Amino acid sequence: METNSQTEVGQKQKGNGSGEPLIRLEALTKVFYTEEVETHALSGVHLDIRKGEYLSISGPSGCGKSTLLSIIGLLDSPTGGKYWLGGTPVENLNLSDRSRIRNREVGFIFQSFNLIGDLTVYENVELPLTYRGMPSAERKKRVMDSLERVGMAHRVRHYPSQLSGGQQQRVAVARALAGSPAILLADEPTGNLDSKNGEAVMDLLKELHKEGATICMVTHDPRYARNADRTVHLFDGRIVDEQDHRAHVEEEEPPAN
Numbered sequence: 001m002e003t004n005s006q007t008e009v010g011q012k013q014k015g016n017g018s019g020e021p022l023i024r025l026e027a028l029t030k031v032f033y034t035e036e037v038e039t040h041a042l043s044g045v046h047l048d049i050r051k052g053e054y055l056s057i058s059g060p061s062g063c064g065k066s067t068l069l070s071i072i073g074l075l076d077s078p079t080g081g082k083y084w085l086g087g088t089p090v091e092n093l094n095l096s097d098r099s100r101i102r103n104r105e106v107g108f109i110f111q112s113f114n115l116i117g118d119l120t121v122y123e124n125v126e127l128p129l130t131y132r133g134m135p136s137a138e139r140k141k142r143v144m145d146s147l148e149r150v151g152m153a154h155r156v157r158h159y160p161s162q163l164s165g166g167q168q169q170r171v172a173v174a175r176a177l178a179g180s181p182a183i184l185l186a187d188e189p190t191g192n193l194d195s196k197n198g199e200a201v202m203d204l205l206k207e208l209h210k211e212g213a214t215i216c217m218v219t220h221d222p223r224y225a226r227n228a229d230r231t232v233h234l235f236d237g238r239i240v241d242e243q244d245h246r247a248h249v250e251e252e253e254p255p256a257n
């Protein structure tokens, strides 16, 4: 892996180390209404995510994990409760604020990679930067820096179908990183990968976190969840348990005698 000093995500984190959480959710609810059926996907979620924190979310299928991530990433809106992002109540944002923040402050990594099939690796990573109207020289630098960061700079002209799943996910990580987001959201990023490629993507997230990135990751795998500082367990749309992994590091050491 390239040791490309600091990511810009990391640099961004350094400057604003106030005590206020980056993300604060209070009594957050989400109800989906479909053909006379109400689905209570989230039923009162309280959660703070600090700048520079690596949080993992686990829980059974259908418990609301993806819904929670979509709301945090401003892809969806809550039905009730409060969400503050960087101290700003999200409900006060208009549509253009929301899309600007989504484009600039949030990096998404999905289980199914979500690369665009008829764009090259380079163009996939560049696209969100183009949407912001960034000049081409700066785009090029950012695209190449982030592809180097994930070890994929030698594949710029390839198309997603010409890459393995692990390589596609690394490109997706580069796309998420290129815009220097305040937070990286990953929804089961290893779900479609074999264990070797899964571990490579997890190692990458671990490195990014060490450099200061704020990460919120959904995973089913307890081995990967332990990479995070903290795991919250979601069940039926509520946080029912929380583990602080940093507090348990010493307990996991073998006994001295």
Ligand SMILES: Nc1ncnc2c1ncn2[C@@H]1O[C@H](COP(=O)(O)OP(=O)(O)O)[C@@H](O)[C@H]1O
Residues within 6 Å of the ligand: 032, 033, 034, 039, 040, 041, 059, 060, 061, 062, 063, 064, 065, 066, 067, 068
């Ligand atoms: N767009 C939607 N319309 C209706 N119901 C939805 C929608 N998205 C999710 N749900 C429902 O909300 C619940 C939570 O879904 P989801 O957040 O995807 O769970 P998870 O990611 O934990 O598997 C499920 O019952 C799901 O069927």
Ligand SMILES: [Mg+2]
Residues within 6 Å of the ligand: 065, 066, 067, 187
């Ligand atoms: Mg899901």
